[in-house]
Amino acid sequence: MPGFADSFWTPDYASGLGVLLSKLQQGIVENQQILTIANMRAAAEDQYSAKLGEIAPAIDRMTNGFARDDGASVRKAYEGIRSEMIEATKNHQKIADSIRELVVSPFGRWADQHELRVLNSQEELQIRIKEHYKQSETVKKLRTQYFSKCRLVEDLEEENKLAFQSPEKEIAGSPKTLPLPPTIVLPGDSEELEPVELGDKIISSEELKKLLTHMLEAIKLGEVKFPILGTYLNTSTGADIVDFIQRNMGASSVSYAERIGQDLVNNGFLRLVGNVGSTFANSSRMNYQWRSKAFQISGIPEKKKSLMRVTSMGSGSDDVADSPTAVAVADLFSQWNPLNNSNPNETPAEKLRREAREADERYKAAVKKLDRLRCHLEEEMVDYLKFMERCELDRLRAIKAVVLDFSGAISNVVPSLRSTVDKMMLYQETIQPLGDLRYLLENYRTGAFVPRVQPYENYYGNVDEQTFGVDLEARARADRKRVPTIITTILTYLDNHYPDLEGDEARRAIWLHEVPLAVAHHLRNVLNNGKPFTHEVLEKYEVPVVANVLKLYLLELPGLRNCEDGLHYGKRSSSGGPRQSFAKHPWTAPLEQHCHS
The missing domain is CATH 1.20.1270.60 (Arfaptin homology (AH) domain/BAR domain)
Structure with a gap:
């Protein structure tokens, strides 16, 4: 009970x-x-x-x-x-x-x-x-x-790639005429475009222009708003893009259509918004923004947000002046005070990057x-x-x-x-x-003991600095193993100590032994750094403590409701794995007994 x-x-x-x-x-x-x-x-x-x-x-x-x-x-x-x-x-x-x-x-x-x-x-x-x-x-x-x-920072870097490519020459005039402020000139239609690879085909510049024009006219464009990131214009869902590719580009399967969509992302025509990463998927919940590069090549005007105030970035209707990032940079310039600035030689872009790093450290x-x-x-x-x-x-x-x-x-x-x-x-x-x-x-009863971990969420999906509370598959990818290193290392360590125990009852007892949570947390804190460890680290603790930390690792996997979910998750994730897989290892029987007790 x-x-x-x-x-x-x-x-x-x-x-x-x-x-x-x-x-x-x-x-x-x-x-x-x-x-x-x-x-x-x-x-x-x-x-x-x-x-x-x-x-x-x-x-x-x-x-x-x-x-x-x-x-x-x-x-x-x-x-x-x-x-x-x-x-x-x-x-x-x-x-x-x-x-x-x-x-x-x-x-x-x-x-x-x-x-x-x-x-x-x-x-x-x-x-x-x-x-x-x-x-x-x-x-x-x-x-x-x-x-x-x-x-x-991401928006500023993207606009720097597209906007600051060909500065406009000064306008000739009388000596008394003051030079105009510098403006941003985007690449013109006269520039030669290199062929791009979409799927298994090489698309020439002319074909690419026709294709992008057709896509921007046929695929539904809208706007999507996210609580933290703001509103994005010129967006389409992954499902709409895949539907167009299958209808007009001869894609025989969804996977091939997703491959073409991924090529559009990789070549700078699309970008994923609202999520971390740059993966293209056939989903109505995945939103992709058409980048300025696609509008420039096709010649279709790009929809921009209207500004509510005049900034110091110029008086034209160029893309940078209309972007939220440009407004933020202009605000930084307007609020800059050399007497109070601790980094007087810092540019607005460098300040944004520094603030992002500082925000990351505070959050971490x-x-x-x-x-x-x-x-x-x-x-x-x-x-x-x-x-x-x-x-x-x-x-x-x-x-x-x-x-x-x-x-x-x-x-x-x-x-x-x-x-x-x-x-x-x-x-x-x-x-x-x-x-x-x-x-x-x-x-x-409201529920069994399932610790709710608040993991550190790296903006770019990196999980190198933590082990517990991280998705099992993400941890395995970071370890470059089919099964996370912490699991195989602990199971190998226990296999090495099983011969020291007399009989199956003694081996099962190490899984059913009640270990104080403070002791288990001590070993957890030692291992929770995202790095592999050796058996010498585990030798400092008793065998039941090591087994209990493995159970604690399963309980802290994200999305689990109870101990049985962790056991089932472990068996499913390691099916077809090495000899010490979850499904075949002798610890599963006592752990199942522990889950049902």
């Missing part, structure tokens, strides 16, 4: 804990209900005893009754009844005292301490969750700034800090959940003991209440602490 430490996890951490805290608060109220029953029963016994104690004085004040007849047998019966009333008074007072001594006082003190334990632990953990959330928001903000800076540092906070938070959450599980189990056992003491306080004094006591004994026998704990988990 899974415990608290593997049952109340959610992506935001707080939701799962909120469910558990509501149940713990419910337990605090349940404790007060038990105390209320005991207090009111003790008060009722006090009142009953007091009423029984009034009987003897009341009948003694009647002087002309049994007191006058000393030897009558009827008087003995009377005195016996009177004595029973006095004894009943003592018995019910004893019941009230026993309830307060055995139930109210000890359980009341324990309930107060239990409530303090729950509330104090909750406050400490909420502080950690708030710190993690605040840092997570900081990472999102810095990521937005980093991506925006990279996009500005924030991600690392977030990862440290997350690890510490998860360690504290595991300790907290285990502690709360012990507290809740102790509470249920305490209630069981209270019911037993409560019934004993009554049954030891009043045998006539045996039927009531038997019912109460039956009730206490029906209390099963482990069963109640299992019911709580089955009905309120």
Whole structure:
């Protein structure tokens, strides 16, 4: 049966804990209900005893009754009844005292301490969750700034390639005429274009011009807006481009059409927007922008954004003056103050690149800090959940003991209440602490322990500096292996140590052994650098710790919901791989048992 430490996890951490805290608060109220029953029963016994104690004085004040007849047998019966009333008074007072001594006082003190334990632990953990959330928001903000800076640098470099190729000569005039500001001249139609390769064909300059003209006229052009990067004009979807290629260029298959589309990207006629990379794909969700080069060759006017202000880049209608990047550069010039600039010889382009590098470093540092906070938070959450599980189990056992003491306080004094006591004994026998704990988990469990890693997202898709939390296939490509190096190295290390273990049960035990999360995180931090490592690094740790780090690696794979997903992902990704593949390795059986436990 899974415990608290593997049952109340959610992506935001707080939701799962909120469910558990509501149940713990419910337990605090349940404790007060038990105390209320005991207090009111003790008060009722006090009142009953007091009423029984009034009987003897009341009948003694009647002087002309049994007191006058000393030897009558009827008087003995009377005195016996009177004595029973006095004894009943003592018995019910004893019941009230026993309830307060055995139930109210000890359980009341324990309930107060239990409530303090729950509330104090909750406050400490909420502080950690708030710190993690605040840092997570900081990472999102810095990521937005980093991506925006990279996009500005990319746009500026692209425009520099196209715009600053043939500066216009100065206009001849009288000596008194001032020279005009420098303007940007784009390549004219008279320039000779080199043939390009599209698919398996070499396209001449004339054919290329006709083809681009046809494509720009036939393919739907639109605009697409992205939250971080802004709005892009003259865009077409990958699906529309592939459809045109199949209809007009004789592409017999989608893969061949995608190959032609990739050639258009590689030759500078298209570029992918809204995503990292330059891959062409037949998808309605992939958007590609037609570059200025395509419009220049075809002679079709390019749609540009209209400017809302005059910039210092020139008064013409050239491409640079109409681009958002040119406006940004002009703003940099207008805001530049030589007296306050720490880099006086820095050009606007160099400043953009420097700011992009600085934004990258800030973003990367924030991600690392977030990862440290997350690890510490998860360690504290595991300790907290285990502690709360012990507290809740102790509470249920305490209630069981209270019911037993409560019934004993009554049954030891009043045998006539045996039927009531038997019912109460039956009730206490029906209390099963482990069963109640299992019911709580089955009905309120929010999810197994699956750590949610916030990986560093390199703008260009590079994963060289991190190992955990990275897509399995991306990690394998970076390692240039069919299976990531961390998996094969750990499995080889374990294979070398299996002969030292006696029997299959001992080998399975290393996978089922519970390793403290802090110890596993220590080895994880050593390996989480994107670089290969040797067995000497693993020799510093016990074998169960190494096996647990491999399980932690699978759990931190992106997009996984639970342990079984990581196991299935590993088997599928390594099908047909080396001898130590996931599907054939002896560790899969105990790990499957761990996933289902």
